[in-house]
Amino acid sequence: MARPKTSAGDVLFQGGTGLFALFIVIVTVGIAFVLWGRSSLTIAKFGFGFWATDRWDPVSGNFGARTFIWGTLYSSFLALVISTPLALGIAIFLSELCPHRLRQPLAFLTELLAAIPSIVYGLWGIFVLVPAIRALEQALPDWLRATPFFSGPAVGVGMLSAAAVLAIMIVPFSSAVAREVLKAVPAAQREGAYALGATRWEATKIALYYTRVGIVGAVMLGLGRALGETMAVTMVIGNTPQVSASLLAPQYTMAAVIANEFAEATSPLHISALVEIGLVLFTVTLVVNAASRLLIWRMTRRPHERSIVAPLVPEEKSA
Amino acid sequence: MRLRDRWRRLVSLLMMTLCGLSVAVALVPLAFILFFVVTRGITALDWNFFTQTPKPHGETGGGMANAMLGTLIISGLGALFAVPIGILAGVFVAEHGRSHLASIVRFSADTLNGVPSIVIGLFVYALVVLPMKEFSALSGGIALGVMMIPIITRTTEELLRLVPASLREGALALGATHGRAVFTVVLPSALPGILTGVMLALARIAGETAPLLFTAFNNHYWSTSLTQPIASLTVQVYTYATSPYDDLHRQAWAGALVLVALVLTCSILARLATRRLERMQAGH
Numbered sequence: 001m002a003r004p005k006t007s008a009g010d011v012l013f014q015g016g017t018g019l020f021a022l023f024i025v026i027v028t029v030g031i032a033f034v035l036w037g038r039s040s041l042t043i044a045k046f047g048f049g050f051w052a053t054d055r056w057d058p059v060s061g062n063f064g065a066r067t068f069i070w071g072t073l074y075s076s077f078l079a080l081v082i083s084t085p086l087a088l089g090i091a092i093f094l095s096e097l098c099p100h101r102l103r104q105p106l107a108f109l110t111e112l113l114a115a116i117p118s119i120v121y122g123l124w125g126i127f128v129l130v131p132a133i134r135a136l137e138q139a140l141p142d143w144l145r146a147t148p149f150f151s152g153p154a155v156g157v158g159m160l161s162a163a164a165v166l167a168i169m170i171v172p173f174s175s176a177v178a179r180e181v182l183k184a185v186p187a188a189q190r191e192g193a194y195a196l197g198a199t200r201w202e203a204t205k206i207a208l209y210y211t212r213v214g215i216v217g218a219v220m221l222g223l224g225r226a227l228g229e230t231m232a233v234t235m236v237i238g239n240t241p242q243v244s245a246s247l248l249a250p251q252y253t254m255a256a257v258i259a260n261e262f263a264e265a266t267s268p269l270h271i272s273a274l275v276e277i278g279l280v281l282f283t284v285t286l287v288v289n290a291a292s293r294l295l296i297w298r299m300t301r302r303p304h305e306r307s308i309v310a311p312l313v314p315e316e317k318s319a
Numbered sequence: 320m321r322l323r324d325r326w327r328r329l330v331s332l333l334m335m336t337l338c339g340l341s342v343a344v345a346l347v348p349l350a351f352i353l354f355f356v357v358t359r360g361i362t363a364l365d366w367n368f369f370t371q372t373p374k375p376h377g378e379t380g381g382g383m384a385n386a387m388l389g390t391l392i393i394s395g396l397g398a399l400f401a402v403p404i405g406i407l408a409g410v411f412v413a414e415h416g417r418s419h420l421a422s423i424v425r426f427s428a429d430t431l432n433g434v435p436s437i438v439i440g441l442f443v444y445a446l447v448v449l450p451m452k453e454f455s456a457l458s459g460g461i462a463l464g465v466m467m468i469p470i471i472t473r474t475t476e477e478l479l480r481l482v483p484a485s486l487r488e489g490a491l492a493l494g495a496t497h498g499r500a501v502f503t504v505v506l507p508s509a510l511p512g513i514l515t516g517v518m519l520a521l522a523r524i525a526g527e528t529a530p531l532l533f534t535a536f537n538n539h540y541w542s543t544s545l546t547q548p549i550a551s552l553t554v555q556v557y558t559y560a561t562s563p564y565d566d567l568h569r570q571a572w573a574g575a576l577v578l579v580a581l582v583l584t585c586s587i588l589a590r591l592a593t594r595r596l597e598r599m600q601a602g603h
Contacts, residue, residue, distance in 0.1 A: 007496050009496040009497075009498050009499065010496050010497045010498055012498065013496070013497055013498025013501070013502075014497075014498075016407065017407045017408065017410045017411035017414070018411050018420065020403075020404050020407035020408040020411065021407075021408040021411035021412060021420065021421070021424040021472075022420075022424070023404055023408065024404075024408050024424055024427045024428050024431065024468060024469065024472060025423055025424055025427040027427075027431060027465060027468070028427040028428075028430050028431045028434075029427075030442070030446075031431075031434065031438065031439075031442045034442055034445045034446060035438070035441060035442065035445075037445075038441075038445050085341065086341045086344060086345055087341075088338075088341075089337060089338040089339075089340070089341025089342070090338070090341050090342050090345055092335075092338045093335075093338040093339050093341065093342050094342070096338075097335055097338060097339065106342060108590060109346055109349065110342065110345055110346070110349075112349060112583070112586065113345065113348070113349050115522065115523070115582050115583070115586045116349075116352060116526075116579060116582065117526025117527070117528070117553060117578050117579070117582060118526070118527075118528060118529070119526065119528045119553045119556050119557055119560075119575070119578070120352065120356060120526070120556075120575045120578060120579055121352070122557070122560065123356075123556060123560045123571055123572065123575050124351070124352050124355055124356070124575075126560055126561075127355075127359075127560075127568070127572075128351065128355050168345070168348045171345050172345075175345075199327050199328055199330070199331035200331050200335055201330060201331035201334040201335060202327070202331065204334075204335075224433050227435070228433075228434070228435025228436070228437070228438070229435070230435065230436065230437040230528075230529040231528045231529055231557065235557075235560065235561065255435055255437045255529070258437050258440075258441065259437055259529055259532055262440075262441070262444070262532070262533050263532055263533040263536065274441075275441055275445070278437070278438045278441040281435055281437075281438055282434060282435070282438045285433055285434065285435055285438075286430055286433070286434070289429070289430065289433035290426075290430065293429055
């Protein structure tokens with residue numbers, strides 16, 4: 001049978017909805033272009049040096065963003081170190097261990113962490129977490145304080161507080177995805193492991209190994225959130241531009257400097273510098289998120305195309 | 320051998336306990352945050368808080384009435400902007416699941432969803448605030464709308480996919496055009512779910528601060544003008560929290576309490592609604 005002619009209504013329907021769909025693409029691409037255009041001043045003036053120097057002085061018109069990059073990367077990295085084991089533990093507990101009755105409520109509660117506004121985390125951070133962290137820092141033994149990671153005065157605001165708040169904020173994202181990914185493990189595999197006499201933990205290890213790609217995706221999704229998180233970090237990190245390995249040191253992040261300075265920035269060069277930081281933040285989160293989605297998608301979309309049999313002892317695979 | 324088995328079991332028990340503990344560890348901050356927000360917020364939560372505007376610096380008292388109105392206005396604007404675009408784009412993606420454009424749109428929506436909110440603020444500043452030469456409620460609404468669109472699009476797409484193919488086929492068999500089948504049969508049957516998604520998206524963007532800092536900005540006074548700077552609960556909480564005054568700190572906690580109550584109510588309602596929908600679908 002010949003295809004019936006497309007009616008005018010159908011053309012309108014396709015075109016109309018298509019236009020709105022296209023709008024999303026335009027906005028996304030538009031962000032990159034607008035940020036690029038608005039940061040041309042500093043891109044032309046400082047070039048790559050912008051990212052390699054430390055001096056940030058709006059008064060004299062000197063802009064180097066290395067300290068902010070460092071703060072963003074370091075705080076996100078520390079947050080991942082704290083949140084990854086937590087998120088995995090939650091995902092394993094909820095998907096493998098939890099009594100059926102408790103599963104939904106507990107999952108809902110952990111996801112509530114993602115619903116709390118960033119500003120509330122910040123407020124809580126300033127008035128509750130920071131004093132607690134300060135007390136913790138003051139109680140650190142002297143030999144630990146002598147290491148570069150805990151050097152400097154214990155003021156509370158600083159890298160440790162920022163990492164802690166960030167970790168709490170990204171746990172629900174990573175754990176939700178990790179749960180989805182663990183769901184993609186075929187039941188046959190788990191049953192096979194148990195049939196061979198594996199303990200729960202051994203069976204779980206096999207499931208984790210089987211889903212490793214997706215698990216990395218889950219962690220990276222959390223990383224994407226951490227990199228761009230603004231308010232809570234701004235309120236507890238101390239906003240002091242410096243490159244320091246010390247967890248106690250107040251530092252600064254890319255998102256925080258935009259939040260603090262943009263509304264008051266008046267010189268075109270200063271504005272351009274802040275927008276360039278935004279452009280890089282956009283690019284980095286885009287890459288991290290895209291990679292994360294790719295990994296998660298590979299894991300959850302086509303389980304049937306993957307081998308059901310994973311090596312029982314993962315270590316042997318490297319041979 | 321037996322010793323080794325015991326050891327394996329012990330390790331298993333230990334690791335599983337650690338997994339259980341990690342749930343507890345994650346819920347402790349949640350409990351702490353809710354506890355402090357409620358106990359500290361409630362002390363400043365009185366009638367004035369809901370009816371008055373901020374007092375001049377240094378004076379105690381006053382409230383966040385204008386900020387609450389502002390949050391309503393900005394979020395409403397955002398929804399007004401995002402709901403039609405989001406739903407129609409979602410319809411397109413669901414109907415053209417395999418086409419190239421649909422995958423590009425899906426990728427863009429996911430990308431947009433992951434863009435840090437402060438960057439959205441920069442984008443809207445350059446696009447709306449600069450030409451208008453003024454911080455405005457309108458630009459704040461647009462910033463929140465841009466954040467809402469991808470959430471609504473993806474929700475719409477997912478829910479449309481859940482609608483049984485027989486419904487659509489029935490409509491097409493009766494001679495409906497493609498568009499008519501979607502708008503009169505498929506979309507309405509997915510609508511309750513979509514509205515739930517919209518509510519969740521609204522709860523999320525109502526709690527946003529970063530994209531408002533240099534779009535809607537802030538305002539000490541009543542304002543309903545779309546072309547003027549406007550206060551919002553979140554920016555107000557930020558300003559108060561970073562100020563040196565104790566009275567303002569108390570008000571910041573109260574503002575946080577209102578925000579959290581708003582967000583939690585929406586989340587819980589949405590969850591109940593989803594459950595009911597699932598049960599209704601299971602009952603078919």
